Amino acid sequence: MTLKGKRAVITGSNSGIGLGAAIELAKAGADVVINSFTDRDEDHALAAKIGADHGVKATYIAADMSKAEDCRGLIEKAGGCDILVNNAGIQFVSPIEDFPIEKWNAIIAINLSSAFHTTAAALPGMRKAGWGRVVNIASAHGLTASPFKSAYVAAKHGIVGLTKTVALETAGQGITCNAICPGYVLTPLVEAQIPDQMKVHNMDRETVIREVMLDRQPSRQFATVEEIGGTVVFLSSAAANQITGTTISVDGGWTAM
Numbered sequence: 001m002t003l004k005g006k007r008a009v010i011t012g013s014n015s016g017i018g019l020g021a022a023i024e025l026a027k028a029g030a031d032v033v034i035n036s037f038t039d040r041d042e043d044h045a046l047a048a049k050i051g052a053d054h055g056v057k058a059t060y061i062a063a064d065m066s067k068a069e070d071c072r073g074l075i076e077k078a079g080g081c082d083i084l085v086n087n088a089g090i091q092f093v094s095p096i097e098d099f100p101i102e103k104w105n106a107i108i109a110i111n112l113s114s115a116f117h118t119t120a121a122a123l124p125g126m127r128k129a130g131w132g133r134v135v136n137i138a139s140a141h142g143l144t145a146s147p148f149k150s151a152y153v154a155a156k157h158g159i160v161g162l163t164k165t166v167a168l169e170t171a172g173q174g175i176t177c178n179a180i181c182p183g184y185v186l187t188p189l190v191e192a193q194i195p196d197q198m199k200v201h202n203m204d205r206e207t208v209i210r211e212v213m214l215d216r217q218p219s220r221q222f223a224t225v226e227e228i229g230g231t232v233v234f235l236s237s238a239a240a241n242q243i244t245g246t247t248i249s250v251d252g253g254w255t256a257m
Contacts, residue, residue: 001237004029009081011035012088016187020225021232026054028233033078037064066109071117080125083236086115087137093148104151111155132175133236136163140183140251167245176244183251186222219252
């Protein structure tokens with residue numbers, strides 16, 4: 001499943017799922033562009049390390065995914081892309097009546113609208129090349145819901161709908177568009193929550209993971225960023241030429257219930 005000669009842009013990718021996807025794509029031979037809203041020396045150093053570790057070209061481009069012009073500018077600055085992974089996302093939890101308007105707007109902008117803008121910017125180049133892959137990182141919450149996550153659930157359901165629409169508009173053009181729907185993934189952000197949950201519930205690490213954090217995930221195991229990245233690589237490969245407009249759940253059985 002070599003991707004040598006392909007350029008991949010991964011939004012929100014200086015940590016977590018996005019970084020895992022970037023590394024797995026680089027392992028498969030793709031040149032990668034990683035992204036976040038910061039512009040620190042360590043961001044550029046991270047890209048350089050990925051490139052050196054895997055023998056590919058890797059660059060970092062700062063862009064604020066809450067801004068349409070930055071989203072489209074990211075694709076332009078990258079020189080277009082063969083593979084687009086829309087991963088950028090944020091979360092906020094609150095009852096609907098108390099949900100801050102600015103949080104709703106930010107979540108919709110970063111989790112949903114950014115994917116619209118980057119995809120719109122990337123598709124002309126993919127069409128010209130006669131080949132392209134758009135992989136949207138949705139969520140189990142793109143297929144089901146939880147209370148107090150109205151903006152996140154709405155955005156992720158929107159990503160699933162956008163995925164289907166892009167797939168239909170590009171069918172037969174050598175371009176595919178699919179969504180990955182992870183359950184709980186062991187990212188640094190999730191890892192940081194474990195000690196607090198242990199204190200709140202007076203449980204040891206393994207019990208709080210199994211009985212509290214993974215209560216809705218029947219496998220009682222986190223997915224890993226490497227597993228999500230591996231799914232991105234598969235969807236970008238020739239083996240997935242006829243997979244388009246669909247969702248792939250990596251959720252330990254969550255949405256099977």
